[in-house]
Amino acid sequence: MHFPENLQYSESHEWVSFSEDKTALVGLTDYAQHELGDLVFVTLPEEGDGVTAGDPFGEVESVKAVSEVLSPVTGVVLEINVALQDSPASINESPYEAWFVRVGEITGKVRLMNASEYEAFVEGK
Amino acid sequence: MERKTPLYECHLERGGKIVPFAGYLLPVQYETGVIKEHLAVRTACGLFDVSHMGEFTLRGKGALDVLQRLLTNDFRGMEDGHARYSPMCNESGGTVDDLLVYRFSGEHYMLVVNASNRDKDFAWIRDRLFGDCVLEDISDTVAQLALQGPEAEAILKPLADSPLPEKYYTFTLKADVGGVSCLVSRTGYTGEDGFELYCAPGDAPALWNLLLRAGEGRGVIPCGLGARDTLRLEAAMPLYGHELREDITPREAGLGIFVKMDKPDFVGRAALEKAGIPSRKRVGLRVTGGIARENCPVFSDGAPVGFTTSGTHCPYLGYAVAMALVPRAVSEPGRVLEVEVRGRRLRAEIVPLPFYSRKK
Numbered sequence: 001m002h003f004p005e006n007l008q009y010s011e012s013h014e015w016v017s018f019s020e021d022k023t024a025l026v027g028l029t030d031y032a033q034h035e036l037g038d039l040v041f042v043t044l045p046e047e048g049d050g051v052t053a054g055d056p057f058g059e060v061e062s063v064k065a066v067s068e069v070l071s072p073v074t075g076v077v078l079e080i081n082v083a084l085q086d087s088p089a090s091i092n093e094s095p096y097e098a099w100f101v102r103v104g105e106i107t108g109k110v111r112l113m114n115a116s117e118y119e120a121f122v123e124g125k
Numbered sequence: 126m127e128r129k130t131p132l133y134e135c136h137l138e139r140g141g142k143i144v145p146f147a148g149y150l151l152p153v154q155y156e157t158g159v160i161k162e163h164l165a166v167r168t169a170c171g172l173f174d175v176s177h178m179g180e181f182t183l184r185g186k187g188a189l190d191v192l193q194r195l196l197t198n199d200f201r202g203m204e205d206g207h208a209r210y211s212p213m214c215n216e217s218g219g220t221v222d223d224l225l226v227y228r229f230s231g232e233h234y235m236l237v238v239n240a241s242n243r244d245k246d247f248a249w250i251r252d253r254l255f256g257d258c259v260l261e262d263i264s265d266t267v268a269q270l271a272l273q274g275p276e277a278e279a280i281l282k283p284l285a286d287s288p289l290p291e292k293y294y295t296f297t298l299k300a301d302v303g304g305v306s307c308l309v310s311r312t313g314y315t316g317e318d319g320f321e322l323y324c325a326p327g328d329a330p331a332l333w334n335l336l337l338r339a340g341e342g343r344g345v346i347p348c349g350l351g352a353r354d355t356l357r358l359e360a361a362m363p364l365y366g367h368e369l370r371e372d373i374t375p376r377e378a379g380l381g382i383f384v385k386m387d388k389p390d391f392v393g394r395a396a397l398e399k400a401g402i403p404s405r406k407r408v409g410l411r412v413t414g415g416i417a418r419e420n421c422p423v424f425s426d427g428a429p430v431g432f433t434t435s436g437t438h439c440p441y442l443g444y445a446v447a448m449a450l451v452p453r454a455v456s457e458p459g460r461v462l463e464v465e466v467r468g469r470r471l472r473a474e475i476v477p478l479p480f481y482s483r484k485k
Binding site: 038041043059061062064 | 438
């Protein structure tokens, strides 16, 4: 399992990538996609929607079950990755390229871990 | 405490993700994942551990009379070496279970029941036995493997010392498969051609490994409960606890062909006759905009009319489907209904069942 050094990680298994323009990309970690299994459907918010740190902003569904995706940050959705809706399997194939949303106007975040902290966190599962 | 099947160690060796199911620890999937396992069965072959299923024997001169009385199908005229599917009804016409009956001889039958209903079924049948007939639960002395898919016959044939059963729903009572004594049945729960092999628990690991080794060049992979469910759903086969329940009759579930109203009296007959043509019906839905699972409310022109009994994303067809119980008046294919999933209404068009059927 792979956890890139340049990302931060939430306890609910989302990754966040903060950029210099003060926006953040959010996706699901390698651990999450592995636990969820083959994903076949994704529900995303709309551009302009507000998201709250620790609250769900979308859903992913495997053939067996549905799971919520929680936002690691509080802010506004600037962009959604519409390509994800046509290829949910890309989350399984390359979880760190398959971002869900770009969030801006960030005013808060959940507790985040770096790669080695997150790796230790999931090993304890 | 869940029990292990004789193949538990084999599942761990192959990376099976173990979950509790119907009192047993079984793999929901292997490292390959549900989608690849599902597709393997549609295009090549998959091997399943179904040792959790319950097996009873019914023996004695009165065995046929008991089957005729307790089950809805007609077992007269059945030959040795044939298997027959049947619902079993309660007095209200609701479904106690659905099961397979194997005829070994006119005085010796085997019943294969759902794992989750094993104790209930045993008590139900035992309490209604009459005449010269003995019921025995042999589940703990029987393991069951299902080899399913278009390559199943080619994999199994060279391993068996006797000809394989040719027709669907027939079986060979005693065959030797690579040194293992088995009952080989041409049956399954996937919508594909295939076989179910019953053997002694101690022989199951050897048979499992043999089939996987022999089928390697033909694309066989081990498959878990996840694929078993998506395969049966795609083929629109009912699952007890979903399409069939104590409060759903087999006729409502679209299984009227297995309810022989013209045979002598059987348990549930009076209630089914009184109900007449059922007012609700099992339909297939093609769902767009999400995935509907079981127990989602179904709407017609904004009014609640029924509920889904099962639903998933079909790996082979590539879209979401569900089965639902709705009033007959709104059950014709082409009609567009809605399914509510976590507060959202999804478009659900009624389509003919089954969703998938193999090319013969």
